[in-house]
Amino acid sequence: MKKVAVLHHSIDVDGTFSGLLAKNYFEQAGCKVTTVGINYGYDFDEIMSKVEDGTDIIVMTDFTMEREDCLTLIGREYDIRIYDHHETSYKHIIDLYNDGLITGCLDLSRCGTKITWDELFGQSNAEQPWYIDVINDHDLWTHELPNTKEIVLAAESYPMTIEGAEEAISLSKESLIEKGRTLTSYQEQLLAAADNTAYEVIIDGVKCICAHSLLALRSVQAARLHALYPDHDVVILMTQRVDGFTTSVRGHKDKGVNILPMLERAGGGGHKYAGGAKIQSLEDFGTEVTY
Structure with missing residues (x-):
């Protein structure tokens, strides 16, 4: 059984939902999966201490480690797969990607969740979950779909963890919309209070x-x-x-x-x-x- 570590961006729904998709994919493939949240300013040794010994594959979703750390992982002979859409990531590691030292997908036109779904599940007969396009609509800040803001607000009320993402999508779309509407008035109060700190x-x-x-x-x-x-x-x-x-x-x-x-x-x-x-x-x- 292969061991996989999924390092997901841990500050928003794009990071947690893309991490959840990667976790599900590799578990369905019979792998043992560990998930680790990561954000800018991370400590490399601390992150790696959470990666199980004997891990074969390191997956990063909606996030890319610093170039030097990616080179360290390459030197340790991990199979590195990155699904990310941040411009800094593209600029810093595109040569490693082009040389085949890193696989996955770097695409500035889709959010991390959309990239992860398309690349891992897109060739299967699986039906794309409804929330994929909603997160893409929000993370790219287009807000063209109905109720995107309410759905994301509801999803963001859960912890920014894989478990939080699982809990959010256990609810129906209609339940998330209703919860988001309920939270909207409270959101406005919080925003107004925060204005005073500017x-x-x-x-x-x-x-x-x-x-x-x-x-x-x-x-x-x-x-x-x-x-x-x-x-x-x-x-x-x-x-x-x-x-x-x-x-x-x-x-x-x-x-x-x-x-x-x-x-x-x-x-x-x-x-x-x-x-x-x-x-x-x-x-x-x-x-x-x-x-």
Whole structure:
């Protein structure tokens, strides 16, 4: 029996649901599967301590380890399969992918959950679960499908774990929609209260708004702050941890504000307009910071 470790992005439904799909696929193939949540600022040794001895395959969904760590895994002769859509991942490991040292799929046009389903189950006769397109609609921030916001809000009320994803999809689509509608008014109260934590900071000449992060609501919160502060180009949402801060960063898409250089400077990553990093202070994002 082969051993598989699924490392999934652990901050949103795209990461947890894509991880769940990978877990289900390899379990159905008769493998023993371990799942591990991972986010920017991870400790490599800590993550690997959660990977069982004798593991054959390491799968990453909606996330890619740093290039140096991928090279370390290659050197240890793991079978590495990555299903991701983040621009930093594409840039940092596309050559390893092209050389066949890493397999899977890197695609900027689909979310991690959609990629994972298409690549692992797409050639089978299995019917695509209804929630795949909903998560894709939300994670790409298109919101073209009915009730996407309510469904995702309900799903985000569960822990961002594989078990949380399993619990969410145990409910019917209609139940999730109803739960999301119930949570909407409470969400508005939380967002309004969080508005009061916002303050301005200028990083290398870029006007930013910083605020306390509402975690699962960070995408909605960032869009709200962009609307409240249209003259500011970047929103930085911060969560204090024992060893620093985790951040969720959004660039003003309508203005074409690319935040990748800022994120990469701090050791984070993501997309051109959305991503995150683990920092000690805002000075990690730039050389000149004015409060």
